[in-house]
Amino acid sequence: MKQATQANSGRTMTEELKQTHAIRCRALCKAFGDVEAASGVTLDVAAGRFLALLGPSGCGKTTVLRMIAGFETPDRGEVEIGGRRVGGPDVFVPPEQRRIGMVFQEYALFPHLTVEQNTAFGLNGRAHRSERIHDVLVLVGLEGVKDRMPHELSGGQQQRVALARALAPRPEVILLDEPFSNLDAGLRDRVRQDVRRILRKAGVTAVFVTHDQEEALSLADEIAVMIDGHIMQADRPERLYRRPATHRVATFLGDANFLPGQASNDRVECEVGTLPLMEDAEGEVEIMFRPEDLLLTLDENGPGEIIERTYFGHDQMLSIRMNTGTILKSRLVGCCRGLHEGERVRVRVDTPVMAYPYAYGCPVAQA
């Protein structure tokens, strides 16, 4: 950490970049038999940042995490942690020498050791051992249960023991493999916020793997979307949601409407009118906008009909069938203003939309 701050205060640009990247993956490839789990994964995580590796199950995200940890050796490509090359064609640093902390999906606590002993496990022979244990246990709020065995703890507590154990040796980075999937829904939200707070406080760089886009959007500083062994896009959560780079990323990160359109500079002509574009485009394109961008007005002569309404309380989702047969989704927050199934509506989009090269035969709205 100290080195990093020094670097910040006066080095050339390239050196600084190198120093501030806690993790760098270069074109990582890994195949299991005929299954390519990772094909050319390149990923940078800035020091102190919290990156989510998001993808559907089986997309290879856990494999990438395990290559960073050193539990898998990449077939090709390189891994750097804290500016040190730990994996590559000619180097392999075993996991125990990589200075990483890992939180496993099922926590992998040592069932034969107490909370305190679990936390102390990585601190053998270190100076100020008991202070460190105390500090970490206080940080995660488990000081009071340090003499319990793992099976005597709740799921959320076990999660925090795993975190304490990983943080205790002051690792360069923390890797978390689906850290919240073992918690029931009610607990999950709170534990997520706890973990985020603890990691921030510890000032550590973290990478976590998840298949839950809501989790990724709400927790991470940055999200890398991984599908079929490729990183499709890596960006801040807001940008990723507003400007997904491809059709697939758009559908993976929430509900989306797709329409064919004719683009010209910063405008696009489509079924719902002429819309502003996020980026300039020309010719035939497929446009994407989120359901919350589609505004409705009741109009007996409107071109759309509400065919389905799903009420969630804080908001509602409406399906509108246009006269052309296209089905669009609209998410409305607040009162429903007489928008019932069977009513006719006019539709409008005010916000800029994304445009993709036209690649689909007849794109329709997708959930």
Added chain:
Amino acid sequence: MPTNSPGGLTAATPPSTVSRRAQHARGATKRPSLSLRTAAGVVAALMLLPLIYLIIRTVELGPQILEILARPRTIAVFFNSLGLTVAVTASSVLIGVSLAWLTVRTDLPGRHFWGTITCLPLVLPSYVGAFALIAALGPNGMLQRLLAPLGVERLPSIYGFPGAWLALTLFTYPYVQLSVRAGLRGLDPSIEDAARSLGRTSSQVFREIVLPHLRPAIAAGALLVALYTLSDFGAVSLLRFNAFTRAIYVQYTGALDRGAAAVLALLLVVLTFLILLIEYRLRGRARYYRSGTGTSRTRTRTRLGPWRYPAAAFCALISLLALGVPVLVTGYWLLQHEAGGQQWVGSLTIMLNSVTASGLASAACVLAALPIVIHAVRHPGPISRLMERCAYIGHALPGIVVALALVFFGARYAPYLYQTLFMLILAYVILFLPLAVGSIRASLLQISPRIEEAARTLGYTPRRALYSVTLPLLRPGLFTGMALVFLTCMKELPATLILGPTGFHTLATRIWGATEEAFFARAAAPALILVLISAISIWIILEHEEKE
């Protein structure tokens, strides 16, 4: 003592390949360390030693093999064994299925009591059973002594086929009973109800629904019995029926023709493998059939009506023969013994021998099993799978075959080891390694590799992670494995008889020797001790199964 004790087939379930892909995908692909692979390889090679040497020894005989195979003696032995196996299997199935049905599916009075009591003969090693039969019904036995005052001088001979058949049936039918009982309990009662609702009578339901469902369970039990019978040495030798195991022993001790002993042994191995192959195939199917969940409460029971009296009498008769006789006989001969206390003192030194050999063997087994199991579970692949399969070979080899092969090997290549405790322990390890591998494997599978990886991320090398995390967590499995091997070694007969150092008597060899010489009183105390030990080992196995 045949190798296929209940433990041999329950605790030592061969590795499945189901989770291969999953383990693979989740990164068990790290290369095993050279020392681990070497250790596993050495153990695997050691396991193959008897079989390979037996094959070499047989092949050396050249054209003489055919001559030995064509001997009328060989053919007689073959058909003796085959006949005994078929007869014992058939009668065991008959008794086992009836008992299972009576105690699970009828309103038999005291069915819980009978259900438990009829399974108990499982704890009797076959030679103890044979001892009981001979000491009760043999010449100069209990019955004859009791009848002598009435002028009865001779009883029909217990020796030969009838005795062997009776003894083995009485001590193996529980295998069928237990298997069928599980099958009956696994049957979803709603299927029977459905059949009834479609107009079938209860006996039609039994024939059309229950029996087909039970077929795999019956087959599994029957194959266990067949395997047991084929490899049994104790009962067959004491009851002087010339089956394979006895013929091999006679050939060997008589030093008549060691070549013939080798050929017979190999022939026996071939037969055993055939049965194991069938058993292995059927086992997967049996599991498929037993997919029902525990919904046994709503089941209706067949009303026996007046038939319940003969049914209860049948249970009582079987219990009396299989359990009552051994208990009575042991008690009778214990009291009969003139020298009283001295017998117990003698038994103590013998027991010490048993404990020493079994203790060393159980430690050796666990040590040998560890590299095999860790290699197989943590580094799944064709090589580790093959090595693990090798570790299970003792499962398929009758004790007498392993003993014979080691005697041949020792006499030729390692005369300094011949007739030492080392050879005996080696034989035990080869025979009972599957027990240790089975329980340690089950235990290791419970320990997530993530736990070892957690230790790695905290700065532990693979070896240190093994010692500070895996081994402490493995303790229950190590203990179970060790206890199983220990208790099974205590009961082992043929290898102990052949490989034990001169003058080295164990509980098993004492019972066998005393029975053979008709010093029944001398066998009583060791028999009692052994039955207790045997009971403990079966209890451990059942506990172990429950946990799985």
